Amino acid sequence: MGSITLFKKMVFAGGLALSGAAWxxxxxxxxxxxxxxxxxxxxxxxxAQIPSLAGAPAEYFVDTMKAxxxxxxxxxxxxxxxKGYSDExxxxxxxxxxxxxxxxxxxxxxxxxxSQGQRLHxxxxxxxxxxxxxKPDQGGVLAGQSMTYLTFTMADFLDGQRTMDKDxxxxxxxxxxxxDKSSVDALIHxxxxxx
Amino acid sequence: MxxxxxxxxxxxxxxxxxxxxxxxxxxxRGGAGGxxxxxxxxxxxxxxxxxxxxxxxxxxxxxxxxxxxxxxCFMSNEVLGGDRDLDSITFGYDGLRRHGVRVxxxxxxxxxxxxxxxxxxxxxxxxxxxxxxxPGIDFKWGAIxxxxxxxxxxxxxxxxxxxxxxxxxxxxxxxxxxxxTVVIATPAGAFRCPPGPYERASLIAQYLKRHKPKSKVIIxxxxxxxxxxxxxxxxxxxxxxxxxxxxxxxWVSGSQGGKIEGVDGKxxxxxxxxxxxxxxxxxxxxxxxxGKIAFDAGLTDGDWCxxxxxxxxxxxxxGIHVLGDASNSAGMPKSGYSANVQAKVCAMAVxxxxxxxEPGFPSYMNTCYSVVAEDHGISVSIVYTFDxxxxxxxxxxxxxxxxxxxxxxxxxxxxxxxxxxxFANITNDIFG
Numbered sequence: 256m257g258s259i260t261l262f263k264k265m266v267f268a269g270g271l272a273l274s275g276a277a278w279x280x281x282x283x284x285x286x287x288x289x290x291x292x293x294x295x296x297x298x299x300x301x302x303a304q305i306p307s308l309a310g311a312p313a314e315y316f317v318d319t320m321k322a323x324x325x326x327x328x329x330x331x332x333x334x335x336x337x338k339g340y341s342d343e344x345x346x347x348x349x350x351x352x353x354x355x356x357x358x359x360x361x362x363x364x365x366x367x368x369x370s371q372g373q374r375l376h377x378x379x380x381x382x383x384x385x386x387x388x389x390k391p392d393q394g395g396v397l398a399g400q401s402m403t404y405l406t407f408t409m410a411d412f413l414d415g416q417r418t419m420d421k422d423x424x425x426x427x428x429x430x431x432x433x434x435d436k437s438s439v440d441a442l443i444h445x446x447x448x449x450x
Numbered sequence: 451m452x453x454x455x456x457x458x459x460x461x462x463x464x465x466x467x468x469x470x471x472x473x474x475x476x477x478x479r480g481g482a483g484g485x486x487x488x489x490x491x492x493x494x495x496x497x498x499x500x501x502x503x504x505x506x507x508x509x510x511x512x513x514x515x516x517x518x519x520x521x522x523c524f525m526s527n528e529v530l531g532g533d534r535d536l537d538s539i540t541f542g543y544d545g546l547r548r549h550g551v552r553v554x555x556x557x558x559x560x561x562x563x564x565x566x567x568x569x570x571x572x573x574x575x576x577x578x579x580x581x582x583x584x585p586g587i588d589f590k591w592g593a594i595x596x597x598x599x600x601x602x603x604x605x606x607x608x609x610x611x612x613x614x615x616x617x618x619x620x621x622x623x624x625x626x627x628x629x630x631t632v633v634i635a636t637p638a639g640a641f642r643c644p645p646g647p648y649e650r651a652s653l654i655a656q657y658l659k660r661h662k663p664k665s666k667v668i669i670x671x672x673x674x675x676x677x678x679x680x681x682x683x684x685x686x687x688x689x690x691x692x693x694x695x696x697x698x699x700x701w702v703s704g705s706q707g708g709k710i711e712g713v714d715g716k717x718x719x720x721x722x723x724x725x726x727x728x729x730x731x732x733x734x735x736x737x738x739x740x741g742k743i744a745f746d747a748g749l750t751d752g753d754w755c756x757x758x759x760x761x762x763x764x765x766x767x768x769g770i771h772v773l774g775d776a777s778n779s780a781g782m783p784k785s786g787y788s789a790n791v792q793a794k795v796c797a798m799a800v801x802x803x804x805x806x807x808e809p810g811f812p813s814y815m816n817t818c819y820s821v822v823a824e825d826h827g828i829s830v831s832i833v834y835t836f837d838x839x840x841x842x843x844x845x846x847x848x849x850x851x852x853x854x855x856x857x858x859x860x861x862x863x864x865x866x867x868x869x870x871x872x873f874a875n876i877t878n879d880i881f882g
Contacts, residue, residue: 282813289501289794290815290833293787293876294868302878304871331853331865332817332831339815339833339849403867 284351287344294332300358306404310357311395313349319395320345329416359399364447372445375438379426388446402447409439482805483508487568487578488551489558489743491515493522493786494584494774496546496880497793498800503549505801512552512576514568518542520881521612523643524786525873528821530609530620531653539612541881561747563767580800582762583749584774584789585741586611587642590753593737594635595712595721605715606732610642622731623657629664630730633720635710637737638672639753642775642784645677645830647735649820652682655690655698656823668700668729670722671708677783678820678828678852685822685862710734740776754778759843760836761799761809762792771796781843782834787816790876812836814843819869827865828853 288299291308295301299308308316322328323337324345340348376387380397384390388397397405411417412427419427430438488499491513499513520541528534543553557571561581568576589608591598602608607615607622623632632654636647651667658665676682686692686699702708707724714721719728739745739753749755749764755772756765762773773779773796774789782788791814799809814834819827832850834843853865 280811282811286795286798286810287813289798290791290813292794292879293790294817294872296875297879297882301871301875303874304867305875331857331861331868332829335831335849335851336815336817336833337849339846344813401871403871407864 281341281343281347284347287340287348288351291348296358298355298358299352300355300360301401302360303362304401304403306401307357307360307396307399308352309355309396311352312392313346313353315393315395316349316352317342317345320349329411357396357399359450360401360447361450362402362447364402364444366448368441368444369448370445371438372441372443372448375430375434375442376445379430380442382426383422387449389449397446398449400446402443405443405446406440409443413439482506482801483510484579484804485510485577486512486580486582486800486804487576488513488582488584489561489568490584490586490741490774491517491520491543491546491553492584492586492774492789493876493880494586494776494789494793495582496520496543497790498582498584498771498773498797499546499551500549500880501794501797502801503551505798506805507550509801509804510552511550512554513543513546514554514556514558514570514576515543516555516557518555521616522786522873522877523610523612523646524876526609526612526616527646527650527653529612529616530623530650531657532620532624533653533656533824536613536617539616541877543881545878545882558743559746561743561749561770563747563770566769578769579804580769580771582771582773582793582796582800583744583747583755583764583776584772584793585743585776587738587775587784588741588745589736590739591736593638594710594734596715597713597734597736601713601715602734602736605718606713606734608735609733610646610735610738619731619733623654626662626665626730628662630662631665631728632658632667632731633670633727633729633733634667635670635713635720635732635734636672636676636708637735638709639737640784641735641738643786643818644783645682645818645820647671648676648678648682649822650733651699651701652685652690652820652822655686658698659690663698666698666700668702668727669708670710670720670727671701671703672710673708674703674705678830680855681828681853682820682822684855685826685828689823689826738775740772744772744776749776751778759841760795760812760838761803762796763799771800779843781845782814782816782832783818785816785818786876787818788814790880791815817872819865819872821866821869822862825863825866827862827867827869829865829869 294305295308301307320337323333383393412419488495499511502511522539525539560569566578607619609615609619651669654667690698707722710720712721719726744755755777757772757777762771764770773792775784795812802809817831819829830852833846837844
């Protein structure tokens, strides 16, 4: 990923030296990303319901958009939207949002559930979703994300609408074996509590 | 001193000077300064002012808007239906001030493209290097016999610009008897928010279902088809008995006599091509054209303002950009989302032009949610690109479209949530 970013920086730096025609056909990263803000928030930090994009790893953004595009991942709206962008444009947006700092969502949460969620997170999730779900090493940013959205997402994972990868499935199964379904809700309150 | 504008003219092409201005990164663009005056503080104008400051903080941006508060049209149908209050769709301009926009509450009376000056009702004059005009819509009074601005202010509100008329229409619904009739008449021609009248019918029907179940809403339609028609009708069947004799919503298409010819505010009747209908609440949405200042400034051709779709610069007067509902951006609907996106394309183009750069290749999109009932949202979403040869905004093939007709109840419930999330985010993107 590092080398791709470096390559893009070089292209940007030399951008205007290229001929207009060769350069013109692709919108800039910021031009593309600006079109997302009405739903996902300015700079990709959402204030309500719809997921934030800011700070998500570029690779996760690209994989997600491609999964929407192919229909592999179901959506309400994004499957229709993702088909409108080329792989090159998706890569530009992915890099752009990865560089944006997330403003965590202000939302109400249950304190007791959040602390139960923190214990569950430490035990089952922290290994991949590091730093309390803040550090986006794998998957999207969980901390400060819309609890409504996380609720939808977990419901989809649990009823098979969305496929968990092997590691996640193992951990979720493990958690649900020793805890009831309210453990999922507790996790969501923990991520929502990080503001 | 050579003014910036003349400098660009002298240089003959922006690409040549682009390297002088320097363009080191995708975002931080060289501070070239310049004065931009934005006329109109709705979604188009306010977004443009904010994003200009974000694109280049060295640009001096003045926004002139008559009213200290803006009421969004989007979600105003929920105010009509009683699910939210007017405060929740009311926005001020302090957010823009925090971005360094100079906000002036005054009415623009004249724009002189030759001297690049803007005059106001209070006698102030503002000079600009580039102006952005986003006046929204005005109404074509006289198209419907008996209808007038005065009648809309009293007994037959249009409520198609949100604010006091939204409150007035809501109050009429509250005061109506159980068993009353509400008529919504849709406008002919291009108009703001194409699915809006049908969302309005839906949310009024929801109010009636809850509080006055013997009542009904009749949509007198100027046309024979409408935006998201299949999805709306499916929702009406599900929630409001549409298609049965007990339906709360009745739709009269244009060819069935839905196009109204006149309205009588005293007798409370609308005259259709076939029937005269007596109603308790009448909401005539008049046909529309660009806001008044667009006509006064000579920016219109027909009802709307022709613009270059890459920069939204007027095709009539150089140096003036027109966007949002007032512009003729055929291909994109007249929506808050469209205005918001067009404003960003325009702001970046204006920043580029002021810095002597060739404007970048644009990207646009529109997502429009409609709330059919509590927990039932639908949407249309389209990604657009720019056809340089034709200077047109065109939908990207194979993408976009409406909510699938077989969407599950859960998917529709989520769309209602996302509609509200969209509202929070777009209003913050515009005014925050």
